Amino acid sequence: MTTAPVISSKGLDLTFQTGDGPVHALRDISLDIEKGDFVSFIGPSGCGKTTFLRVMADLEQPTAGDITVNGTSPEAARKARAYGYVFQAAGLYPWRTIGGNIRLPLEIMGYDRADQDARVSRVLELVELGGFEKKYPWQLSGGMQQRASIARALAFDADILLMDEPFGALDEIVRDHLNEQLLKLWARTNKTICFVTHSIPEAVYLSTKIVVMSPRPGRITDVIDSPLPKERPLEIRDSPEFIEIAHRVRDGLRAGHAYDV
């Protein structure tokens, strides 16, 4: 790669001061994410994968080290609305329709009305929710609500999508379907996606790069560049390559965890 990485972190540390003493959430995290990458962060709870994502989003401040997003500080990137963030809970406003929820960031960012309408219908099509614009969140299933929240993150055309276990609360069948859709969406939009998960098959299926993390202190134990092709039918999960990567992820998780099992 000759272009500068979209996200670049060097020797990043983050220590939370708590009542029980300092907690080392992140220790010496160095990682480069290139444009168009689909990077999954996998690890047990407490390994800092969500914290790292929140540092990229300027929702947490690192205590040491450097990180740049789009070549600037996370704060500047946030203010430039460089990324869309998808939380584990869809978090749609019950008093707004699906369309109204997707409009929320657009209203805040001051898009004009016609532009808002066009963007809402475009991203609804992207997540296959066309025709649901006037529905209220409670009229949609959990999977559809999460798709609407992804549409909300896509609406303002940020190049980076940060996703914090977006499908963690959904059942496996819905999850498979959404994973497939997400890959299609990624292929169509060429966004850089950072995706936090604790499902090995999900990480292997989706990613071009898998970052394995371990807890106490949160650190990177392995970075796997996936040899899988960009075109990935669900059946790819039965291929020997897929199973081999899954093995390597599992080994990485086990290595990071060995001392406290």
Added chain:
Amino acid sequence: MRNALPVLTVLLAIVAIWYAAVAPMNIRVALDQAQRTGAVLEPVTALERQEVSVWMLMARNAEHLSTTYAMDRPRLPTPVQVGTELWNTTGDMVLNGRGMSKRSLVYHGWITLQSTLWGFALGTTLGILGAVAIVYSRVVDMSLMPWAIISQTVPIVALAPMIIVVASQLGIQDRIVPKAIISAYLCYFPVLVGMVKGLRSPAHAQLDLLKTYNASGFQAFLKLRLPSSVPYLFTSLKVGIAAALVGTIVGELPTGAISGLGARILIGDQFGTPLAIWAALLAAAILAGLLVTLLDVTQKITLRRMGMSG
């Protein structure tokens, strides 16, 4: 309709207890009156009867029991007597075109309602503004909140005359002003507390989401905090309007006011007409019930339209 049975059962139980209490409450007065009309009682003199329990008096003078249920100035009137008095001073007068006569509880209720609504509007406004200030400023939270709590520990009966005196010192002639202030004093607190909780109710993730949009504090307030607080606001408003009514009535008690439900209660006390007191009390209760129900219906409609019901 499934709820009708338990509701009716409780209502019947209250009425039954009320009726059962009328005879022992009224028997002494009833016997004193009967003696004046020449009845022979057991024991004979009023002085001797002081030493005997009401139960014994009821047992020994059973033939006078019925009079305890039909007295002009009973210690405790029967529900029917109160109902009749209420009808005579409201519906009956309205039917005769004297609804706004000074003897009509509709007129006095209207006077009280006006102060209540002014007080409610003032108290709600202050409560909401105070809550916004508390949520957005830690300094205000630390400095205002203790005073808000202290304000509610001062007995309103002690404070009411002072407010009225100060108001007249300031040359405010209109009686509605001090009454509305007292009413607002009682009403702002539940609104303040409820709104603080409501404005703080959005989850952390919700506020983080707005931060990722680089939303301003004012945008976060308008688009997230304010709508999120609506269910809390309505709950507080229902408590607040009842408190506002109580405040107005208390404001009418010690002030020499001659109109308003509170004034009716006071006048009924001074002139020894318990039926008037009870009718005014019942009118106040009905008024409070109507106001709370009105807010309740508004709440249900609003929350349903906001997709927040249940």
